[in-house]
Amino acid sequence: MSNILHKIKLEREKQLSEEKKILSKPSLIKALKKDGIQIIGEIKRASPSKGTIAKDTFDIEKQLDYYVKNNIAAFSILTENHFFKGQNEDLTFAGKLHPEIPVLRKDFIFDPFQVAQAKFIGASAVLLIVKMLSDIELINLHKLALDLELEVLVEIHNEEDLERALRIPEIKLLGINNRNLDTFETSLSVTENLFPKIPAGKDITIISESGVHTQEDLKFLESIGVDGVLIGESLMKTSLLNPK
Numbered sequence: 608m609s610n611i612l613h614k615i616k617l618e619r620e621k622q623l624s625e626e627k628k629i630l631s632k633p634s635l636i637k638a639l640k641k642d643g644i645q646i647i648g649e650i651k652r653a654s655p656s657k658g659t660i661a662k663d664t665f666d667i668e669k670q671l672d673y674y675v676k677n678n679i680a681a682f683s684i685l686t687e688n689h690f691f692k693g694q695n696e697d698l699t700f701a702g703k704l705h706p707e708i709p710v711l712r713k714d715f716i717f718d719p720f721q722v723a724q725a726k727f728i729g730a731s732a733v734l735l736i737v738k739m740l741s742d743i744e745l746i747n748l749h750k751l752a753l754d755l756e757l758e759v760l761v762e763i764h765n766e767e768d769l770e771r772a773l774r775i776p777e778i779k780l781l782g783i784n785n786r787n788l789d790t791f792e793t794s795l796s797v798t799e800n801l802f803p804k805i806p807a808g809k810d811i812t813i814i815s816e817s818g819v820h821t822q823e824d825l826k827f828l829e830s831i832g833v834d835g836v837l838i839g840e841s842l843m844k845t846s847l848l849n850p851k
């Protein structure tokens with residue numbers, strides 16, 4: 608490299624690290640590693656299995672405050688519009704209102720553009736659903752996210768998904784989805800059965816997703832040993848935590 612290019616690069620590196628700091632977000636994994644079972648509270652206005660979930664009076668600011676008051680570890684914000692009535696603006700809003708809380712972009716990601724977009728709308732982490740992606744897509748999208756300083760929640764539902772997820776280099780965060788996406792049925796036994804098959808010692812943070820409705824469900828999942836749970840419907844519809 609010519610001398611001047613080398614000098615410019617050194618100078619530019621300093622400025623770039625400042626620019627990166629401006630976009631840096633709190634870590635979802637760190638938040639999940641705290642003692643006790645951690646809760647990720649989701650903003651889910653609707654879903655293909657339940658139809659409309661949010662009442663007409665739904666106020667996202669109030670809902671986020673309710674989560675924060677009850678010490679949730681992170682927000683999960685659906686940004687898919689057609690089936691889940693989500694929007695990118697919800698995510699940006701949550702991140703600006705509570706900058707200390709990590710935000711997971713809950714969406715159906717298959718295009719590298721969506722990963723970059725997650726960064727620029729303010730996410731701490733993105734979801735990759737193993738079943739939606741080929742091995743090569745999984746590995747490439749995962750790497751792109753890490754390169755952009757985003758964390759990745761890799762979602763699995765069965766042993767085949769788990770095997771494929773474990774082939775992703777540097778996998779750090781796994782989500783066991785209790786919902787069967789063909790039947791929409793949820794069963795916590797999905798977590799009960801898959802959790803022991805995840806190799807210990809790889810330092811993988813593990814959460815259980817979907818179908819958590821009661822304090823007993825929470826206790827059961829805590830007894831299995833997951834680091835956290837992701838809850839949507841029950842938090843949107845009822846006061847599963849403390850009264851709103």
Ligand SMILES: O=P(O)(O)OC[C@@H](O)[C@@H](O)c1c[nH]c2ccccc12
Pocket residue numbers: 649651713714736762784793816817818819837838839840841
């Ligand atoms: O509303 P529930 O049953 O608490 O589920 C929340 C969350 O796990 C669910 O919304 C979900 C899990 N994986 C997903 C992937 C895409 C969209 C949504 C999801």
